[in-house]
Amino acid sequence: MASIVPRRNRAxxxxSYQVRWKDGGTRSDRWQSERFDNEDSAKVFKDVVDEAGQHWPPGWVKGKGYIDPTAADELRYRFDRWAVESIENRTASKRYKQQCIRALEMYMIPTFGTCDIRSAEHFSKATIGAWVNKMLKTKVRRGSKIKDMSPETLRGLHxxxxxxxxxxxxxxxxxRDRNPCDLTRLPSNDDRDIGDDESSDDMEFMTPEEVAGLVGFPSPQRSDARADGVRERTAVG
Incomplete structure (x- = not known):
């Protein structure tokens, strides 16, 4: 992973702050670096380098930043980044946020992680419906037992x-013009959200490997070659 190194003067x-990483992430690869005047900017860039698989972010020119704004948007509006940031910015308890982010990582990012939050093709009635059908076949672990995902749990995830x-x-x-989840029909059951203590305290999420084997619905393909390159380097699971 990339690291941030504070740069000091003689006093x-x-x-300044320098972000350093090995291009490609292996020991034999060459060191790369970029300098920033403040730590916050360095942290943002470090995260982008990590997400790009230890490569320069698409569209970034050393010492100048993003030359192609659309390349930056590919990362900014990607579902995995947008969704986690959405949860972190909510006025809710830390426990609730942690639980929501865990649910995202287990059940949504394996399917929608590299999709564009703005895309009507990536997020449509059809793609949401396909995800719901996969979730209905997903097993969850409750204590020592493994059971089918209940309609109640599915409603919370949806x-x-x-x-x-x-x-x-x-x-x-x-x-976006509309929310495709509004068009989804779900199994009937009592409405409880993910933060409901009664429905979630005894629930253990499956491991990413287990989920990856179950959630096989592919992310919709993009025609843009640059986006394809980003996906290949950063696809989940």
Missing amino acids: GEIH GLLSSVLKEAVVAEPPL
């Missing part, structure tokens, strides 16, 4: 996905 004062897409609809300016 020992920090004057509600979480819907809330993330809704934020794209109400963004300023709007990123």
Whole structure:
């Protein structure tokens, strides 16, 4: 992974921050670096390098930043980044946020991780419906038992996905015309959200490897060659 190294002057004062990584991530690869005036910018760039598989981010020119704005958007509006940021920015308890992010990682990012939150092709009635059908076949572990995912749990997961897409609809300016989750029909059961103690305290999520074997619905393909390159380097599972 990339690292951040504070750069100091002769008086020992920090004057800049350097992000360093080996291009490709292996010991034999060459060191790369980029300098930033503040630590926050360095942290953002470090995360982007990690997500790009220890390569320069698409569209980034050393010392200048993003030359092609659309390349930056490919990362900014990718579902995995958008969804996690959406949860972290909510005014909710830390426990609730952790539980939501865990649900994203287990049940949504393996399917939608590299999809564009703005795309009507990536997020449509058809793709949401296909995901719901996969979830109905997914097993969850409760204590020592493994059972089919209950309609109650599915409603909670679907509600979480819907809330993330809704934020794209109400963004300023709007990123989507509508929320495709509004068109989904779900199995009937009592409505409880993911944060409901009664329905979630005894629930253990499956491992990413287990989920990857079950959630086989592929992310919709993009025609843009640059986006394909980003996906190959950063696809989940």
